[in-house]
Amino acid sequence: MKKMLYESPSIQKLNGGMMNKFGTRTEYEPVKQIDGVAVQTMMAQYGSPLFVLSERTIRRNYQNAVRAFKTRYPKVQFAWSYKTNYLNAVCKIFHQEGSWAEVVSGFEYRKAIGNGVPGNKIIFNGPEKTNEELELAVNNGSLIHIDHFDELYQLIILSDQLNKKPRVAIRVNMDTGIYPMWDRFGFNYENGQAFSALSKIVASGKMELIGLHCHIGTFMLSTDAYATAVKKLGDLAWKCKTQLNTSIQYIDLGGGFPSANTLRGSFLPGTDNVPSVDEFAEAITNGLLQLGFGADELPLLILESGRVLIDDAGYLLASVIANKRLSDGRRATILDAGVNLLFTSFWYDHKISPAQDFTQHSEDMVLYGPLCMNIDVIRQSINLPILNRGDKVVVHKVGAYNMTQWMQFIQMRPNVILIDEQGQTHLVRAAENLQYVEQPERMPEHLKPIDL
C-alpha cells in the first residue's frame, strides 16, 4: 500500500468562530510550473534559490501597454527604465520590442550602448552626470534631461568646448496632489523655476530644447495625478511655443504605474485596487489631446514605465531550510532566499505559493530568509500550508528592482534564468562565486602572512 502524504501535525485555535478557518487563507493552489516548465525541474537544474523570468510575460506586458496608448494617441514611445532591471537579456527583449533606453547613470548609459541602442534613442536622466559622460551623450545625440541649474551651466560650458548643441529637456517636479511630493529631482513648476530654466536654455543659444520630462512618483494609485502632470507640462510647452518661440517635440511622463503587488500594510490585495494601464492611458491621452495643439504639432508622448512591465514576469524560487517555533508559539519557516535578494519585501507583501501539493490545512507563520540578521524577514505574517524542510516555494512578482537592488551580503547572488516563448530555459546571469566577489579586492603586502 502506498503511504500517505505527510505534513507536520498542526493545531490552530479558531478565533471568532469558523470564519478564521477559511477567512485568511492566501493560497489555494500549489504553483508547480511557470510557463509550462516545472518548478522542480528548474530547481534541480539551476539550484536554489533561483530567479526566473518569463519572456512571454515581458513581451505581453509591453505589447499591452503599447496598445493601450497607441490606440488612444498617435505618437507614443516607450523607453525601458534600466534601473528597474538591467540584466542585458531583459533590456534586449524590450529593445527588440521597440523600446528606447532610459538611464540614470554613466554605468547604465554604457550598458545601453553595449546593448546596441543608438545614442539618439537613449534618455539620460538623473542628478549625476559627469563631464565625461555628458560629452559621450552629447556626441551621441542622446536626450539629456537636465536635473538642476548646475548641470544646465555645466552643459553650456561643455557645448562651447565641443562646439556641439546638446539635445535637452528638463525634468520638472510639481504638485500633482500626491504626498509626499517628489521635489528633489528637476525644477519646480509652481514656483516658476522650471520656466526660468527653460528660458535660460533658449537664451543661451547653446542647446536644442526638445522636450519636457517628469516622473511624479512610483507605484502611483491615482490616474488623476497624471492628468494634472499633463496639464502642467502642457502649460510649459505652450509657454515655450508662445514666449520662447520653441516648439516642444516630446512630453515624457516618466514611469510610476503600479504593478499588481500588494503594498505592505494595505488592506486590499494589489490585484484588486491598482488602476490598469488602460486607465492611465485614458487619463494621460485625454489630457494631451485637450492641450490645444494641432494634429501636426502634437508632442510625442514618451513613457519610462518600469515595474508595471516586468514585476509579474519575475519569480523567485526558494527552498525551505527549517521550521521552528517562536517563543510566542508562532510558527516560523526559514527559506534559503532572504532580503539580500528580495529588496522589495520591504515594500510589498509578496504573494508566496507552495510548489507542491498540500492539504487544506494552513497556519499563520513568519517567513524568514537565511541571513543571520534580524532584518531578514520575507513575510511578517502569512497564512500558508505547513511547509516541510526541502519543500519549494514560489515568490511572485519580483521582476522589478530586485535584480538591480539585490545585495551581495552574507550570501551570494544566485542564478537567473529566462524562459523563452518556446518554453526553453536560458541562464542569463550565473550564480556568483567567491572568486567573483573577491576579484576587485587587493591585499596589502603586510597583511598577507597570518600565523594562528
Add this chain to the structure above:
Amino acid sequence: MYLKKNIATSESGFIFNPSSGDSYNVNPVAAEILQQLKQGTALAAIKENILKDYEVEPMRLEQDLEDFMNQLKEANLLEN
C-alpha cells in the same frame, strides 16, 4: 501523556474543549495523532503507526511529535 477525557475530536479535524469553550482546527496527521492519544495509545506506538502509514523520515517525525505535544500542552489539552 493522555488527552483530557472531555475533549471532543472529530475525524474532520475539529477539536472542542468544553471546559474552556475553545475550538481548534487540526490537519490530517494531527487528527490521526489525537485519535490515537484519545484511545490511550502510547506515544512510541503512535510514532510507529504514523511511520507505517505516512511518507516520513523517523527523525523528522520525532521532531514534529515533540513540537505537536508542546502545542497540545500550551493549549491545555493534555492530562498532567
